[in-house]
Amino acid sequence: MPKLRVHNFAVSLDGFAAGPDQGPDAPLGLGGGRLHDWVFRTRYGRTMIGEPGGDAGPDDDILAAGDHNIGATIMGRNMFGPVRGDWPDDSWTGWWGDTPPYHHDTFVMTHYARPALPMKGGTTFHFVCDTPEAVLARAYEAAQGQDVRLGGGAATIRQFLAAGLIDDLHLAIVPTLLGSGERLFDNLGSLPGYRVTDMLSTKSVTHVWLTKH
Amino acid sequence: MPKLRVHNFAVSLDGFAAGPDQGPDAPLGLGGGRLHDWVFRTRYGRTMIGEPGGDAGPDDDILAAGDHNIGATIMGRNMFGPVRGDWPDDSWTGWWGDTPPYHHDTFVMTHYARPALPMKGGTTFHFVCDTPEAVLARAYEAAQGQDVRLGGGAATIRQFLAAGLIDDLHLAIVPTLLGSGERLFDNLGSLPGYRVTDMLSTKSVTHVWLTKH
Ligand SMILES: NC(=O)c1ccc[n+]([C@@H]2O[C@H](COP(=O)([O-])OP(=O)(O)OC[C@H]3O[C@@H](n4cnc5c(N)ncnc54)[C@H](OP(=O)(O)O)[C@@H]3O)[C@@H](O)[C@H]2O)c1
Numbered sequence: 009m010p011k012l013r014v015h016n017f018a019v020s021l022d023g024f025a026a027g028p029d030q031g032p033d034a035p036l037g038l039g040g041g042r043l044h045d046w047v048f049r050t051r052y053g054r055t056m057i058g059e060p061g062g063d064a065g066p067d068d069d070i071l072a073a074g075d076h077n078i079g080a081t082i083m084g085r086n087m088f089g090p091v092r093g094d095w096p097d098d099s100w101t102g103w104w105g106d107t108p109p110y111h112h113d114t115f116v117m118t119h120y121a122r123p124a125l126p127m128k129g130g131t132t133f134h135f136v137c138d139t140p141e142a143v144l145a146r147a148y149e150a151a152q153g154q155d156v157r158l159g160g161g162a163a164t165i166r167q168f169l170a171a172g173l174i175d176d177l178h179l180a181i182v183p184t185l186l187g188s189g190e191r192l193f194d195n196l197g198s199l200p201g202y203r204v205t206d207m208l209s210t211k212s213v214t215h216v217w218l219t220k221h
Numbered sequence: 222m223p224k225l226r227v228h229n230f231a232v233s234l235d236g237f238a239a240g241p242d243q244g245p246d247a248p249l250g251l252g253g254g255r256l257h258d259w260v261f262r263t264r265y266g267r268t269m270i271g272e273p274g275g276d277a278g279p280d281d282d283i284l285a286a287g288d289h290n291i292g293a294t295i296m297g298r299n300m301f302g303p304v305r306g307d308w309p310d311d312s313w314t315g316w317w318g319d320t321p322p323y324h325h326d327t328f329v330m331t332h333y334a335r336p337a338l339p340m341k342g343g344t345t346f347h348f349v350c351d352t353p354e355a356v357l358a359r360a361y362e363a364a365q366g367q368d369v370r371l372g373g374g375a376a377t378i379r380q381f382l383a384a385g386l387i388d389d390l391h392l393a394i395v396p397t398l399l400g401s402g403e404r405l406f407d408n409l410g411s412l413p414g415y416r417v418t419d420m421l422s423t424k425s426v427t428h429v430w431l432t433k434h
């Protein structure tokens with residue numbers, strides 16, 4: 009059975025997945041860039057941005073594992089970009105340049121309709137307004153037997169968690185305090201269906217794996 | 222210079238230091254008892270409750286380190302007990318029986334006055350209503366050159382953190398989700414004065430150490 013997986017989702021020690029006031033120059037909000045420093049210290053992370061170097065080791069392996077056997081991606085509209093409300097035009101095409109690192113159908117959840125956006129390298133952004141269940145069904149179909157990845161952000165993960173749709177959730181707890189921003193675990197109740205299966209601290213972050221049981 | 226230290230303060234993966242609805246049978250709130258399971262798996266933790274057995278290892282050493290060179294303790298009124306508002310009488314003397322594990326002057330912050338309460342084994346509970354700075358000054362005096370420990374709970378630690386009074390803060394992140402309760406990091410802003418100096422995951426918990434710089 010294909011799964012819905014979250015990988016390498018970074019949260020600060022005080023529980024934020026992004027700082028406040030996201031904008032074109034602050035994709036992760038103010039101060040939130042620190043959440044991804046560990047990514048760009050790894051070899052895999054540097055390759056993602058076309059840079060040489062980076063460290064091998066557990067962070068590198070764990071980061072790479074997030075891309076294994078993924079056939080489609082789902083994300084919230086604020087992970088896709090800083091535009092809110094109606095799309096003024098079709099000029100915003102994501103943070104990732106003309107060749108996004110997805111290479112498959114990518115479903116952007118939004119209340120604001122927009123035509124599908126094919127990019128170089130096989131990524132097509134589909135703008136969808138539906139329940140998590142319905143979007144997930146479309147993504148499973150697009151993934152053709154592979155797993156589906158839920159990229160983020162916090163609000164979208166909360167929504168899928170609350171609906172019990174996430175099978176595996178891997179967090180990277182980053183040893184920094186953001187103070188405010190988008191909290192991951194908020195108003196979720198006790199999520200009795202999830203248990204922590206493993207934890208690992210590296211020099212940079214603490215990895216935590218949760219599984220639905 | 223003596224320090225104000227927090228040790229072994231347990232928080233759930235979703236950031237709670239206690240579950241909701243604390244009561245006489247639920248000192249840590251509903252579900253919150255899980256936050257201290259790791260304590261009672263260690264040798265030091267079992268000794269604290271007069272039980273044999275328990276494991277040696279890093280959790281045991283780290284737990285024990287919290288008691289080194291401590292000459293006085295500060296805690297919030299809800300850590301002392303479940304009584305709220307006026308004290309109906311002096312019958313509530315803490316969760317710890319007639320010989321509490323402090324063995325020194327222990328300052329309980331509360332807006333409700335009550336005479337000092339000497340217990341067996343050297344602990345005296347002093348009920349104090351003052352600013353964190355003033356209570357800390359009294360505790361430093363009582364500690365006679367040793368450090369002061371801030372025991373908790375969440376609201377009291379937040380107050381001392383916001384005032385920049387805590388020198389060392391050691392948290393134990395427990396791999397469980399409580400869903401609601403007393404959040405440690407809440408409305409604190411970015412606490413720019415604190416940085417994480419170390420992290421260590423054991424089988425049971427992830428230890429995180431923060432220091433004021
Ligand atoms: N820490 C990490 O590893 C990580 C990973 C990914 C992203 N992030 C960051 O997280 C932040 C974004 O997170 P976020 O919590 O602000 O937002 P988000 O989850 O990315 O997006 C939420 C938005 O998606 C739309 N949406 C969600 N569910 C919907 C549904 N069922 N139907 C229709 N529309 C729906 C709504 O937008 P509209 O109503 O406006 O359409 C909603 O406001 C960004 O800063 C991003 O960079 C961090």
Ligand SMILES: NC(=O)c1ccc[n+]([C@@H]2O[C@H](COP(=O)([O-])OP(=O)(O)OC[C@H]3O[C@@H](n4cnc5c(N)ncnc54)[C@H](OP(=O)(O)O)[C@@H]3O)[C@@H](O)[C@H]2O)c1
Binds near residue numbers: 230237296332378
């Ligand atoms: N996770 C852990 O390791 C750990 C450790 C310790 C405690 N705990 C748990 O945490 C919970 C208690 O935490 P909490 O956040 O609810 O409360 P708390 O911090 O223990 O106590 C807060 C109360 O202390 C009094 N207070 C605080 N500052 C004061 C001041 N400056 N002047 C006068 N009074 C002051 C006020 O009570 P009044 O106004 O009523 O007097 C306030 O409501 C308990 O469930 C406890 O078992 C957990």
